Amino acid sequence: MAKKQEIKTADRLANSDVEVQSELPRTETSRMTPFGANEDKNVVNLKADYNKVDANTDKKYERGTVHTTTRSRMPEKQLFDFAEYHSQDAEKTGYSNYSYWKSVWANFTKKKVAVVMAIVFFALLIFTFIAPLISIYDANTVRLDHVNRETRFLSPNSHFWFGTDSLGCDYWCQVWSATRTSIILSVSVSIGQIIVGVIIGLLWGYVRKLDRFFTELYSFINNIPTIIYMTLIALMIGKSTLIMAVALIALYWLGTARNIRNLVFIYRDREYNLASRCLGTGLWRILAKNIFPYLISVIVLRLALSIPGVIAYESTLSYLGLLDITTPSLGILLRDARSNFLEYPYLMIFPAAIVSLITITFYLVGNAFSDACDPRNHV
């Protein structure tokens, strides 16, 4: 019923005789097409518009809908009356209900591969805790008994699912406990270095007076090869996973801090920071509220990429014998596998596959999450 009425109005409008003020020669038709000159087109357009608006119950069009339905039934005389004026309507903005983290999540979940990889990683992590419980043998039991010498270098079979190593230990247990150690180590080192690096980087970038000091400190530490530090620490303080983690944090923050500092420069002199200073906002609040949020996406990316980095670095260190070898980690397994790699490739394949999986996961998830954190990608 309503639709019929609309078309009627449209017809009437289109056929109504509109006189343009003057009789002047018209050079171009489109320049001054009065209502009705293009009859068919107008009618069709009107119909189409009304249907669209009617069908669209979206909030955005709410007001338009009201106008259209009531106004289109208006007699022609009323059409040329003054409309009600709402100053609030003029003040209205385009869209709303924006939430930063909601948008991050929505953008992240759009990337299916990254989501799948993230799920795979968490499954892996959980499995490293379950695996020792469901295996038959203990990781640290050495089987070198005279009765059964054959337990060394057994290929994967129904008893030893990943086979056994040079000492006859069950490789299944070792791989999972090594994965657990490596993940815990790399995640804690990464988080640790990000916290230290971001705090120092923010101060380094924002407080001009500290710039010189941190730059010198950075150059000093950075110019001595890290291997030398690690060797010295291992020889003088000792070898343990904890010492190792602290030592890695003590080195890794440098790169993060420098990166953050360079980014802070972009935001430091923006007017909104001046505005905050005018309002008497303190240093820490400015860093936390005005600068840090802009860096989230970079920080997430650095965090994600440093996790596989730490695992790789740990392998290097274990190769050099700077690690505590009593706790198996992926690095140590890889080092041990190296000597027998050609005869017993499975010793290398299992830990290498897991390292690769972790690296790829963090690379993909990190990139996806960092993109999702960038507000320029939110609409």
Added chain:
Amino acid sequence: MSEINNNIASTSLEQMFEARAKQVLSSEPILSARDVEVQFTLRGQKLNAIRRCSLDLYDGETLAIVGESGSGKSVFTKTFVGMLDKNGTITGGSIMYDGKDLAQFKTEAQWRTIRGKKIAMVTQDPMTSLNPLKKIGTQIREAIELNQNIHGKAAKAEAIKLLELVGIQDAERRYSQYPHEFSGGMRQRVVIAIAVACNPQILICDEPTTALDVTIQAQILELIRKLQREKHMTIVYITHDLGVVANVADRVAVMYAGQIIEIGMANEIFFHPNHPYTWALLSAMPQLGVKGEKLPAIDGTPPNLFNAIQGDSFAPRNRKALNIDYIEEPPMFDVTPTHQAKTWMLDPRAPKVEQTIDVAKLSRKMNEAQPGSSDIKHPHLSPDREALVEVKNLQVTFGTGRKKFVAVDDVNFTIYKGETFSLVGESGSGKTTIGRALVRINPITNGEVYYRGEKINGKLTREQDENVIRKCQMIFQDPMASLNERAKVDYIVSEGLYNFHLYENEHDRQDKVKKALEEVGLLPEFSSRFPHEFSGGQRQRIGIARSLIMQPEFIVADEPISALDVSIRAQVLNLLNDLKKNRGLTYLFIAHDLSVVRFISDRIAVIHKGRIVELAEAEELFRHPLHPYTKALLSAVPNPNPYLEREKQLLVYDPSVHDYSVDKPVWCEIIPDHFVYGNGRELDAYRKEIEG
């Protein structure tokens, strides 16, 4: 006497416009754009930047396209030279030029036959449109060699000739210099030289003077006019400044939301506007405002072009919109043969509405009194005036040693409670530095600043410090940069409250935020949104709310409207004036545009190269400018009346007129409340000028 002169001038100009109109009517257009549509794709969403826009260009005319940012004026002209951004496409219409349809051009090779050779473009920012690594001469020569087929020495000679043509002295030496050795105005001259290098038929100037100072702007406009006469080009100006339009344009097109809504001869548009938007735009100009009264501001913001627009795009902001405006898009109606407007107001069935703005009546020469100015009570003139801020021998330097740069030198002034004190100067004059020094963002090298008689620079106790922060606040220039994009409005507005814990509990804080938002005319529910959801004017008001919540007495407003669109400026100026009245605020208003400042100020200080050269009551300064720099600045101010604007005499300030080698200049109160900077001889001359 002056009135008679004025009349003679305007009749001859009127005849000129009539002659131009005849020319337009009798000639064939050289470029004819029909129903052009341009769409941009932004993150999967379609933005209809140009919606069926038509335009004819005639040989030898100057057309100005006016509109707010986002109205599509730039995009529309970019389609003529095929310079749309990659995500934009022409989705409909035709652009006929020289027998070819430019809208159908696909390849760069096709465009190269037109771009530069036939239609050239001058862009907005001369700082970024030249290659900093190439010599000026090389860049001009490149254009000549590419398009004119002249090479080697002949090309160099041609390039030097061009440099001379655009008014660069010592062209031979300048030829082998780099862009950084040129000032902004000179760079723009070089950009123009490159654009006219191939004698184009059409020159499109996209906001050619927006990034330049007023005095330089006037010179560049003069240059373009001279080039047009000599080379017989058609010029298209794109600008948001109606003063510039009045100065240069034969014809004016007004754009809104991707459409030309009114087009006509300049005198028709300024004196007989027909579209409600053009009325509103003209009446919102501070130059035409009556002092002490509200400016008729346009509410709201231009429509979001991502959404489909039904009816007249201006309807939601139009206080006199008709019902049909919401339903059906109006056609172009003829007002005169040369004047068309796209509004239902011109339909014979529409009610008659009186034209609300009369530019001819409201505009006046700079040295004539502003209406309403005589009724104003100036706080600084009252007998019990109270000095709020005193600045004594202020000096600010940046850098040290050889790189030392004196930004502000020996500046003295007093701001009285309840007044609006304006500081006007060109870019780099140190006006912002003074403002920031007062709110203590910039350190002061020498001198003292007193607030209510207490010294506020140097070491302060914590209590004093907090007090000064709460009482002295600042409003920033660029509303896009001065709000933290990553914080909600709620946090931005209550930042000051958090800092000094000025609220009792969470409920009290929210209440205060709500009140502050309401005071600046924003809806309270905006507090849960992020700044990017707001338009420039709304963002500027959020910035004002942020400082208001501290209950300040003194506000430094650093060019609060210069980054805003014409239609939005009036909103912010009205708000500032209301707050002054209701809260008894005192402003230091920093600006580069004298004409805007006149409407809002009680007193004006003119600053040049870090020194205040003249300080007087606003009307006094406009009527009796003494310092040659003030005179030059006043002569360059654009006036939104095409008759007056075209008659004005441009003065150029040459600092070498001052001979300060023996007779040292002083800061002197030459008559009560009128200060000027000069030496003994000059001051004598100024005194004579005032008396005579």
